[in-house]
Amino acid sequence: MTSRWPLHPAPRPDEALSSWLTRIAVLYTSTVEDLVADLGFWPGRVADLDTSPPDRLAHELSERTGVDGHLIRRMSLSGWSPWLLDSTEPNPHLFMTYTRQFSVLLPAGRLRPREISHWLPWRPSLPRMRACPQCIAETNPPHPYQLLWLLPITLSCPQHGCRLEARDSQVVDFRDWQSRPPTPRTVAPVLLAMDTRTWQALATGKVALQGADIDAGIWFHLLRTIIDELCANLSEFQNARKTVMTAWNEAGLPLRLGLARWHTHEDHVPTMQLLALEAAAAAIHLLEASALTGQGPDAAFFLPRPPRGGADGSSTKPAAG
Numbered sequence: 001m002t003s004r005w006p007l008h009p010a011p012r013p014d015e016a017l018s019s020w021l022t023r024i025a026v027l028y029t030s031t032v033e034d035l036v037a038d039l040g041f042w043p044g045r046v047a048d049l050d051t052s053p054p055d056r057l058a059h060e061l062s063e064r065t066g067v068d069g070h071l072i073r074r075m076s077l078s079g080w081s082p083w084l085l086d087s088t089e090p091n092p093h094l095f096m097t098y099t100r101q102f103s104v105l106l107p108a109g110r111l112r113p114r115e116i117s118h119w120l121p122w123r124p125s126l127p128r129m130r131a132c133p134q135c136i137a138e139t140n141p142p143h144p145y146q147l148l149w150l151l152p153i154t155l156s157c158p159q160h161g162c163r164l165e166a167r168d169s170q171v172v173d174f175r176d177w178q179s180r181p182p183t184p185r186t187v188a189p190v191l192l193a194m195d196t197r198t199w200q201a202l203a204t205g206k207v208a209l210q211g212a213d214i215d216a217g218i219w220f221h222l223l224r225t226i227i228d229e230l231c232a233n234l235s236e237f238q239n240a241r242k243t244v245m246t247a248w249n250e251a252g253l254p255l256r257l258g259l260a261r262w263h264t265h266e267d268h269v270p271t272m273q274l275l276a277l278e279a280a281a282a283a284i285h286l287l288e289a290s291a292l293t294g295q296g297p298d299a300a301f302f303l304p305r306p307p308r309g310g311a312d313g314s315s316t317k318p319a320a321g
């Protein structure tokens with residue numbers, strides 16, 4: 001018989017699972033590790049709680065807390081299938097399925113096929129916490145933190161319009177910010193526009209793009225495709241090199257960050273991931289302003305007319321992996 005936890009804070013909107021469990025653990029003067037071990041799911045890594053926790057964990061937590069299991073699953077990356085993920089299980093073909101079904105900046109089929117084991121979109125190889133200084137300032141210890149702050153998919157907090165600030169490794173104790181809070185940095189409108197759509201996608205399942213509402217899954221696939229195209233090897237650009245270079249120039253960054261070797265976005269160090277997001281935001285801005293012509297058929301999503309599919313664009317869904 002599972003023992004219930006009579007006292008526990010309610011999960012907050014957008015909160016990461018490790019954040020919620022940390023707040024419960026503090027209430028019981030325990031640790032996340034002990035809490036999860038008590039549920040029968042240890043040894044493991046705290047970071048895994050926010051990416052791909054065991055399937056039964058949400059059920060066990062729901063039993064203990066009475067919180068809806070569906071809500072608990074949404075506190076981890078794997079709970080966002082099929083929007084953010086096509087599949088929660090890595091397979092060598094997932095990279096192609098996810099990043100290559102659309103073509104925006106480059107012609108379809110331009111990029112060479114790649115098989116990558118153990119890859120999941122947006123799951124960083126090197127977990128790194130970033131946080132919104134104003135969100136933290138408005139909450140009490142132990143400060144809740146959001147799932148999106150752990151993923152290389154946003155740069156800012158649309159609620160406060162400021163840049164997410166890096167934390168040391170996976171440190172989630174914000175006492176240093178209580179004594180010396182970072183000064184919030186206003187984020188450029190182009191970056192904020194992209195991040196607002198990402199947050200809108202998770203909150204509503206839809207994204208407004210050039211007068212049409214598209215499914216959240218399409219937005220995440222398009223965004224990941226653009227990053228893939230921007231960071232492709234130089235030899236793959238061919239006659240589209242100027243198109244890609246224009247986006248990097250707009251962001252004030254060197255073409256594909258001057259990297260010598262190709263890596264997935266998820267395998268890049270956090271600094272590079274954020275710069276790639278800036279280039280993606282610049283590309284989207286230029287496409288929507290008709291200042292850049294994407295050579296792929298799916299650049300149509302960013303033109304001021306209905307993309308392929310139904311009149312509202314919502315009938316085109318990414319294929320399940």
Ligand SMILES: [Zn+2]
Nearest residue numbers: 132135157160
């Ligand atoms: Zn904030």
